[in-house]
Amino acid sequence: MDYLSLLSERTKRISVSAIREILKAASRPGMISLAGGIPAPESFPIEIIGKLSDKVIQTYGPSAFQYDLTEGFPPLRKVLCTHLSSKDIFVTPDEILITSGSQGALDAIGKILISPGDVVAVEAPTYLGAIQAFNPYEPHYINLETDDDGLIPSSLEKALSSHRVKFIYLVPTFQNPTGRTISLERRREIASIIIRHNVLLVEDDPYGDLRYRGKAIPSIKTMAPDHIIYLSTLSKVFAPGLRIGFCLAPEMIQKWLVIAKQGVDLHTSTFNQALAAEYIAGNYLEKTVPKIIRIYQPRLDKMLDALDRYFPKEFYWSRPDGGMFIWAEGPEGMDMQSIYQESLRQNVTFVPGRYFYTAKGQGMATMRLNFTMAGEAAIDDSIKTIAAILKKRIQGKAA
């Protein structure tokens, strides 16, 4: 059969992600990986999960294994309200939709909102998973400018004045890939701009709880609730393999997200939602997050220290207060793809930054460095290795 002729028009927009190959290479034995966006396995509360499994079976019995509401398992939606109120987000259980990871929310958002050619405004660079979720629905992207304080509000204002934007997609806190956080002042400006332009914003907040210093900054959701779909996940504060995300959208949007989700997976795993409900209700979430931070904070510090010591002076890098990533930019003309190839030969991987841009040719001199998977000694070694390759390349150019 000529299978290729069977593919839909939209499939042509779904490219085979080169990053899949990078992450496969990262899992090879002996490799030090600064590539993935993957929590440290030692951060998983394995023993707690064992206890919670017994508790769930005792408490909920067969209903933890039965088909359930598309909207989500009611006990989980209930405890998430309490959890969210600690972030100044006040909602009722009915306003929460549980999704299969935040990826599930991104897919449903793309599906119900994007007609082919619709304009979606994204930070440049932006989260790759969002692009992968939206692409099959055939949007046109416009890029918003960013600096060390995150999205530049005037860039948003300009985009909204010159384009009919369907929605804006942002990761305001410890962004993937840059680790940057939008400042409080800018969040207020952004809220005011989206209200004035009457436009929808998708605020993706997977890393907010992983803050290693400084004070938490309120979500933009708290400033413009009717204009924002807020999404988050338990992947970084419980376990990613359980695939539990959640989202809060204005009622009319939420209704359609539920209907779209029903066609995609009926509902998210009842058992895993019950585990998550007991994890939060039993105060395990609030006890576990500080433990996770105690693992990650020294790794971030070690990586910043190593960058200071080893990286060429021609480089800039972000100095995040939390999350999982540091972003580094080299001098123009540097091809980070070829640096990556050389680094791979020396058993160190990272992700070339160009994969986080929606347009070709952007971000060629950039890289994303993850600091949660490798131990401190390995982080020091691997940054030293990459730095040596970079210096050699810069010297080669200068010669």
Added chain:
Amino acid sequence: MDYLSLLSERTKRISVSAIREILKAASRPGMISLAGGIPAPESFPIEIIGKLSDKVIQTYGPSAFQYDLTEGFPPLRKVLCTHLSSKDIFVTPDEILITSGSQGALDAIGKILISPGDVVAVEAPTYLGAIQAFNPYEPHYINLETDDDGLIPSSLEKALSSHRVKFIYLVPTFQNPTGRTISLERRREIASIIIRHNVLLVEDDPYGDLRYRGKAIPSIKTMAPDHIIYLSTLSKVFAPGLRIGFCLAPEMIQKWLVIAKQGVDLHTSTFNQALAAEYIAGNYLEKTVPKIIRIYQPRLDKMLDALDRYFPKEFYWSRPDGGMFIWAEGPEGMDMQSIYQESLRQNVTFVPGRYFYTAKGQGMATMRLNFTMAGEAAIDDSIKTIAAILKKRIQGKAA
């Protein structure tokens, strides 16, 4: 905000399913439900799941809770090969894609194959979940005729001769909603037709293991492997709340299904896949299925017996050898929606058959009766209740 104006073109094809309301009504206390397609909670191997949770934590440790391959958890894919070989389907682990329920496979199939306006051929009536998965991708449906032996091959031949069909969707064994099974002779004819017309067929097989009498009939996949995407689920033989489905597609199609799934949910719950792997590897699946059959078979027999005794002679109904449903058709002009309303007032629910048709106005005199959720006495009572309403209506018409 005018949220309605934000919805995509495709969202207009995603209708709010009336069946959602029916299933909500079915869960009201005191209701006897013949409505859902839901396994009996007493069929769930709860104690086994408790043991398996401990086993999974011991055997796989943190990797059962980590991000995993989009293709699926390797140990599950491995044991599924053995399971499938007992059905004369011989594949390697690499050929298996684990999906979030079979719904996840249906969504990915729709996404990668259907361009707006593409023709999808379905049995009339057909599985509602497939329609819900495909609709957002804007197909045009054509209906295939069926009788007590399932799909009529000449109807398929005719459809393929007169339309350019993107794919055919069938539930050949104990179909939802009719309970009918396509005979061996017809399967061979269908295989020969799709090979001759060089067309793709999606064979959905969620109920095959729930056979209460007669001999298993090989899947069409065994007869035309290169032309078939075969999908199945553990929802009916393990637990639906774990959301574990799987599919086998020709290599080129499989590759795109994986990429589509990555954008939708990254991967299916690792923990639940590990539970499923241990469930099959520990021979619990083969021990549990006979137990499930011992619960369902007397319920099917009781319902057939009650239909024989109480239902008006003007009615036809299917006599399935397995699965979860009986299909009943009344005389033309009978409005099953209004029968449903009256039945609901008497605390008995079923699903009016018209929801299983892709075109409006079809199947008005039909109904789907589920026999797995209610006990035998309740089945007898509820069929008696519905029969009394039907008889009254028929007499009223005759008078």
